[in-house]
Amino acid sequence: MTIEASIVNLVYLIAAVLFIFGLKSLSHPRTAVRGNIMGASGMLIAVIITLFDQQIVRFELILVGLVIGASIGVVLATRVALTSMPQLVALFNGLGGAASMLVAGAALEQELFKGTDLGPAVHHSFRPLRPHWIGRHVLNILLGLVSVGLVVWLAIDPSSSVPFWALVAVAAVFGITLVVPIGGADMPVVISLLNSYSGLAAAATGFVLENNMLIIAGSLVGAAGLILTRIMSKAMNRSLTNVLFAGVGAVAASAAEADEVYGGKIKAAAADEIAMLMEDARRVVIVPGYGMAVAQAQFAVRDLTNLLDSKGVEVEFAIHPVAGRMPGHMNVLLAEVNIPYEKLREMDDINPSFEQTDMVLVIGANDVVNPVARDMDDPSNPIAGMPILNVDHARTVVVIKRSLSPGFAGIPNPLFAADNTLMFFSDAKQAALDLVSAIKEV
Structure with missing residues (x-):
């Protein structure tokens, strides 16, 4: 079954509206539950229309994934205490980025398997990531340079998926070495920034796949995360550079x-x-x-x-x-x-x-x-x-x-x-x- 592009985009627009009003509702405790329901509903209809639009007719693995994912979600919702919510949110941000990586990787492998050229949209989407600040660890600088080199390699020669998966491995290590030194006092700012990263990753994947829903949803999450990061930095009177590289809270004082x-x-x-x-x-x-x-x-x-x-x-x-x-x-x-x-x-x-x-x-x-x-x-x-x-x-x-x-x-x-x-x-x-x-x- 093929669905006309106009119908798909209309459903995506409805989902985007639900996302926007959902975010608005999350700004007040009294409407937060309603906001969560609206956001979840928007994602549900977006997923459903995408499955039919892409002519996915074998739903066995998808249903298995839904059951496993829902089971894990129920356990987390009922078992994780609010005191552990920062760690859970950070984990969700990581999973969001990983999901975007897997989708992009699957699309790349699919094109390579077909033996077709990736097209101008894909070539245009891959851009080198350049560090904005000088890190205090030589390792981080080296990892950043290696990441840039792998992105350039992939952009110049997209006939192999080797640089992509190498980039995934290097980026995973890079993420760990960047976050581990950050002190506990700065956790709110860092989590907000990670949330923004996961949204930007989804938006970038949307450009690669030419999927309007991913672009819209990722942009909303990315923008919301950046705004919240700025609010948290202002609340602590600290620059984002200082948060990422100062390592506040590394040394504990004596109780006496x-x-x-x-x-x-x-x-x-x-x-x-x-x-x-x-x-x-x-x-x-x-x-x-x-x-x-x-x-x-x-x-x-x-x-x-x-x-x-x-x-x-x-x-x-x-x-x-x-x-x-x-x-x-x-x-x-x-x-x-x-x-x-x-x-x-x-x-x-x-x-x-x-x-x-x-x-x-x-x-x-x-x-x-x-x-x-x-x-x-x-x-x-x-x-x-x-x-x-x-x-x-x-x-x-x-x-x-x-x-x-x-x-x-x-x-x-x-x-x-x-x-x-x-x-x-x-x-x-x-x-x-x-x-x-x-x-x-x-």
């Missing part, structure tokens, strides 16, 4: 450095002491962080929020753009337990109000509240200039943390030793439960 380095005294507090302070507070701001996600404390935090609301205390949440190592990580966790979206305040919006806040409850956050970020004169400071939540301006700060260990940037946090800070050493979930019990007993 706070007293020694900053000359302050760590003041530990118990749940009943903090409960009494909360009883007298008119406004409490909660700062969620990665520690809250690790402990799966969002349900206990919701109970604490509802209890304080019932006692007439104004409760809000201060959300840093990179809290939890992934953009929107904290928003997802809090939306999961039905905390009203109106209570979630972005950093720029809530920072001016900390001076009028009676208590800030920091739950498992570290670098995003570290005052050291304001020190622009120290060249060794990896988070210098990074916008932070100004929690130290509040009347009282309570930090829930299991220890004094540093965050992903690997530097101690002087907030822990500040005069207005109390440390509540505990697991985030247990701490929230203890606070609920203590407040009820006050």
Whole structure:
């Protein structure tokens, strides 16, 4: 069965519209589920029309792949915790790039098998990839040069698939050597960039295959990834070059450095002491962080929020753009337990109000509240200039943390030793439960 090109392109257009509105819906927690459904629906109809357009009549292997893929997807969806979502997203980005590579490779092998020329579209699509920055490792420079040489070889002599598969092997090693040195503090930026790469790979494959759907979908993903990368870099006040080559977070600081380095005294507090302070507070701001996600404390935090609301205390949440190592990580966790979206305040919006806040409850956050970020004169400071939540301006700060260990940037946090800070050493979930019990007993 042959389908007219106009019909195929019309279906592709419908799918593209679904992708665009799906991306738009993902910008708000209330519409995110709908956005996912729209995007998935667009991909489904695009896949179906492509299968029939390409006259694929033997669906046995495709059905087997669908069953295997769906099974893996169900397991990942039900088993992978939100704290492991950054790793999962990075894996998906890698799989997306690998899928584009396999499709392009299959198209190349098919043309070679036919013994036909690849045509001007393919010749036009292969372009040498040139590095934009000088790497700090000689190995990366060599790998980049080898990659360029292989691309040129393939473009000049497309009669063999050897340079293509050699390029795949070299690029795989190159990707590993580029990403491994990058510090954990920069993970949000790197994942956004990898997401963009996977989209650009799909778009490039679309040009090779002259497939409008791949071009549109890949361009949308690539553009969205680049925009998000820029937003994340701005949130950390770091250039993309610095993120890719600086290796922030490679060295961890000693857990005992706070007293020694900053000359302050760590003041530990118990749940009943903090409960009494909360009883007298008119406004409490909660700062969620990665520690809250690790402990799966969002349900206990919701109970604490509802209890304080019932006692007439104004409760809000201060959300840093990179809290939890992934953009929107904290928003997802809090939306999961039905905390009203109106209570979630972005950093720029809530920072001016900390001076009028009676208590800030920091739950498992570290670098995003570290005052050291304001020190622009120290060249060794990896988070210098990074916008932070100004929690130290509040009347009282309570930090829930299991220890004094540093965050992903690997530097101690002087907030822990500040005069207005109390440390509540505990697991985030247990701490929230203890606070609920203590407040009820006050």
